[in-house]
Amino acid sequence: MFSKSFTFIRTKYISIMNSFIRSFFSLPLTVALFLTSPEVLCQTYVNDDLSKSPQSDFWPSGKKMALSLTFDDARLSQIDTGIPLLDKYGAKATFYISPGNMLKKAEEWKKAALNGHDIGNHSVLHPCSGNFEWSRGRALEDYSVARMRSELDSANRLIESIFGIRPVSFAYPCGQTFVGRGAGVQSYVPVIASMFESGRGWLNEAPNDPYYCDLAQLNASELDGKSFDQVLQLIETARANGHWLILAGHEMNDEGRQTSLLLTIEEICRYASDTANGIWMDNIHNVASYVVQKRIEESVSAHRKGIITIKARPGAKITVEQLRHEFWFGCAISNGLGSGRMEENDLINYKEKFLQNFNSAVTENAVKWGSMEPRKGEVDYSVIDGILKWTEENDIPIRGHNLFWGIPQFVQPWVKELNDDDLRLTLQNRAETVTSRYKGRFVEYDLNNEMIHGNYYKDRLGPGITKLMAEWACKGDPDAKLWLNDYDILTGNRLADYMAHIRKLLKQGVPVAGIGVQGHLHGETFDRSQLKMALDSLAVFNLPLRVTEFNMPGQRSKYYREKIQVMSPQEEELKAKELTDYYRICFAHPAVDGILMWGFWAGANWIPVSSLYNRDWSPTKSAQAYQDLIFSEWWTKGSGVAGEDGTFSLPAFYGKYRITVNRTAKEVDLKKAEGKLIVDFANKRK
Numbered sequence: 001m002f003s004k005s006f007t008f009i010r011t012k013y014i015s016i017m018n019s020f021i022r023s024f025f026s027l028p029l030t031v032a033l034f035l036t037s038p039e040v041l042c043q044t045y046v047n048d049d050l051s052k053s054p055q056s057d058f059w060p061s062g063k064k065m066a067l068s069l070t071f072d073d074a075r076l077s078q079i080d081t082g083i084p085l086l087d088k089y090g091a092k093a094t095f096y097i098s099p100g101n102m103l104k105k106a107e108e109w110k111k112a113a114l115n116g117h118d119i120g121n122h123s124v125l126h127p128c129s130g131n132f133e134w135s136r137g138r139a140l141e142d143y144s145v146a147r148m149r150s151e152l153d154s155a156n157r158l159i160e161s162i163f164g165i166r167p168v169s170f171a172y173p174c175g176q177t178f179v180g181r182g183a184g185v186q187s188y189v190p191v192i193a194s195m196f197e198s199g200r201g202w203l204n205e206a207p208n209d210p211y212y213c214d215l216a217q218l219n220a221s222e223l224d225g226k227s228f229d230q231v232l233q234l235i236e237t238a239r240a241n242g243h244w245l246i247l248a249g250h251e252m253n254d255e256g257r258q259t260s261l262l263l264t265i266e267e268i269c270r271y272a273s274d275t276a277n278g279i280w281m282d283n284i285h286n287v288a289s290y291v292v293q294k295r296i297e298e299s300v301s302a303h304r305k306g307i308i309t310i311k312a313r314p315g316a317k318i319t320v321e322q323l324r325h326e327f328w329f330g331c332a333i334s335n336g337l338g339s340g341r342m343e344e345n346d347l348i349n350y351k352e353k354f355l356q357n358f359n360s361a362v363t364e365n366a367v368k369w370g371s372m373e374p375r376k377g378e379v380d381y382s383v384i385d386g387i388l389k390w391t392e393e394n395d396i397p398i399r400g401h402n403l404f405w406g407i408p409q410f411v412q413p414w415v416k417e418l419n420d421d422d423l424r425l426t427l428q429n430r431a432e433t434v435t436s437r438y439k440g441r442f443v444e445y446d447l448n449n450e451m452i453h454g455n456y457y458k459d460r461l462g463p464g465i466t467k468l469m470a471e472w473a474c475k476g477d478p479d480a481k482l483w484l485n486d487y488d489i490l491t492g493n494r495l496a497d498y499m500a501h502i503r504k505l506l507k508q509g510v511p512v513a514g515i516g517v518q519g520h521l522h523g524e525t526f527d528r529s530q531l532k533m534a535l536d537s538l539a540v541f542n543l544p545l546r547v548t549e550f551n552m553p554g555q556r557s558k559y560y561r562e563k564i565q566v567m568s569p570q571e572e573e574l575k576a577k578e579l580t581d582y583y584r585i586c587f588a589h590p591a592v593d594g595i596l597m598w599g600f601w602a603g604a605n606w607i608p609v610s611s612l613y614n615r616d617w618s619p620t621k622s623a624q625a626y627q628d629l630i631f632s633e634w635w636t637k638g639s640g641v642a643g644e645d646g647t648f649s650l651p652a653f654y655g656k657y658r659i660t661v662n663r664t665a666k667e668v669d670l671k672k673a674e675g676k677l678i679v680d681f682a683n684k685r686k
């Protein structure tokens, strides 16, 4: 079935590409594409100040710059002479392939991919402006964003079917990033940002600043026709600034038009392999993924760390030990803990592992109205009381999930039977009693869960009901913090709806204290750029964000759909990577205040394989990965001696610390809101 359709695609593409390539090379107009004024190109470099010191230590192993060689269109000379030369030096390049050309040498291209070369997408039809007559039948002026997306998706699927890997790198044909004409012109850069890790331009003639560059619009400089000396000038400029230089070429041969010269390539390889030259040469994917990771690290340092300064006598011995994070690394607490119905051995493990891993909590089911009052008037507070007793004994802040939940199937039948007046009174009573009974004990409440997915109370009582709910909750506890909480947001699917909903509530004057995003709805993996984009979007409200109900793998994975309870070692490995990448992106984002998992033990988790611990309490790979991240990589430990001025300072993650000077210890909090902390041991009275 597959091979049949594949043959069809292949034949179709070859015929399209053949005619396309014929027209490409027969028309002299093509030349215009490559005629860019050399004066303009040179200026960028001539004006650069080579004496500037390179940008800090962005690149790995003390390298001063990154360099990527890239080649387009899957020209035959790349396979025949180019790749063998690169392989001789172990150099890894990126090839943005045109499927029609690639299929002529599919086996050789497969080998190149196995050898570490990055195979990128370069569209199917190579659409450029119709000013190039050869492109008039597929002119960008006549494209739509949707057509472009679908073409790029076809190319991705074709490449994946051959190489077994979906491309993550893209190069804009002719370096052009628009579709349409005049007032209807649109950029297709956003499509690239959502489909690929990176998008490379063409003839931009400048390197990329790794701290700043938009990965969806990477600059490239021309390699075709250049001597090594010309390339060396580009390298020197990039190195002086710590930049990432991307060279782009076509044919790889000794001579000819649109040709990167083998002699030049060989000299680049030799030069880059001399460690004294400080060059990290690698393919686009390897460099781009490093840039993403490094930026996350920098963002974590910038937003999650402050400075602790200790004043003591000169020469005093000082140790600084972190005791907990200020950021909420939390988890849902299952009813079994509060009800005492969990088996004793499990309960002991549950409590112990919870405290080892988490500093904050949310009630999984205990506060839901349907669990507390399934029948009218019979309200069970015992589970909540049991949970709060334990969290308070252990200094675990906890969120109350939730006061209301208007998805119709979760509204108790007796509530639905009430007439409007009684319903309103009953809601008021519910909100007031819970918040007054637990005044000051829940840090925050989810006011009305999942409103964009279903809102029975609004449907019955009108759009003003949310504000009334908030007023009633505040009557019971004037300091109650009321949060929103919804799902399918961090996937991007309902992000725009959620934002519109939040705007509406704020306009109505609903006192929204924070924005909860659940984090259940991923599959086996998640879209990193989408997660970041969703957090960036929600940050515009200037309210704290929490990922309130995180599962990985999530609800769209096969594990949930098919109720699979066991993972292979490879799947465990992937899960650990997904989980830590997720945490990194959230922790690096300044608007996020916490992440709470929705279960950590397979014995009490609706997606059992998303747990840190198996049913028998053996840890999964994810438990180790999680702990390495939170209690090692993001954990501050320091010791030293106070200087001559009696001070000792160190950057530290926000949180609680024990500071010991000689033998005196103090517990202190380094708070994000303050950014720094001075602890005075010199003044005896303190």
Ligand SMILES: [Zn+2]
Pocket (backbone or CB within 6 Å): 072, 073, 122, 126, 173, 174
């Ligand atoms: Zn091209």
